Amino acid sequence: MTQSSDAFSGGCQCGAIRFRAETVGRASICHCRMCQKATGGFFGAYVTGRGVTWTRGGPSYFLSSNKIRRGFCSACGTPLTFEQLEGLPPGQVELSIAAFDEPTRVAPVIQVNLEGKLNFVDHLAELPTVVEPAAWTAFKASIVSNQHPDHDTETWPPAGGDTN
Numbered sequence: 001m002t003q004s005s006d007a008f009s010g011g012c013q014c015g016a017i018r019f020r021a022e023t024v025g026r027a028s029i030c031h032c033r034m035c036q037k038a039t040g041g042f043f044g045a046y047v048t049g050r051g052v053t054w055t056r057g058g059p060s061y062f063l064s065s066n067k068i069r070r071g072f073c074s075a076c077g078t079p080l081t082f083e084q085l086e087g088l089p090p091g092q093v094e095l096s097i098a099a100f101d102e103p104t105r106v107a108p109v110i111q112v113n114l115e116g117k118l119n120f121v122d123h124l125a126e127l128p129t130v131v132e133p134a135a136w137t138a139f140k141a142s143i144v145s146n147q148h149p150d151h152d153t154e155t156w157p158p159a160g161g162d163t164n
């Protein structure tokens with residue numbers, strides 16, 4: 001499989017859905033209540049993808065309003081898109097930043113809908129950190145991940161159970 005190093009790939013947690021964007025535009029975070037609910041996060045984080053193709057599977061949709069549908073993986077639940085129903089050129093979709101294989105390539109540059117911002121969001125970086133107990137470290141070492149790796153794969157899940 002060939003892939004342009006300039007392309008942007010990503011997908012859902014289980015790997016049933018994979019996408020590629022030829023280019024990306026402005027990356028943003030949105031504090032509106034709908035984005036909070038749709039992502040299960042403190043804010044939505046999306047980037048405009050152009051030339052978007054679904055290279056494995058495709059999203060299911062929830063019509064969150066009369067203007068917008070939100071794409072997600074029906075197998076694992078990962079939120080994947082925010083899409084205007086009308087007015088956008090083919091292949092242009094807002095894609096979840098954290099669903100990209102390399103999210104640091106699409107760092108957000110603006111924030112919108114501040115009226116919905118959760119009042120603790122501005123203070124997250126100030127939270128104290130704790131050293132995890134040894135029992136938790138041991139538990140983490142015992143985990144066998146079912147998450148798709150951060151790159152395209154020829155087949156998924158792998159026949160041998162190797163997740164890397």
Ligand SMILES: [Zn+2]
Nearest residue numbers: 012014073076
């Ligand atoms: Zn999935």
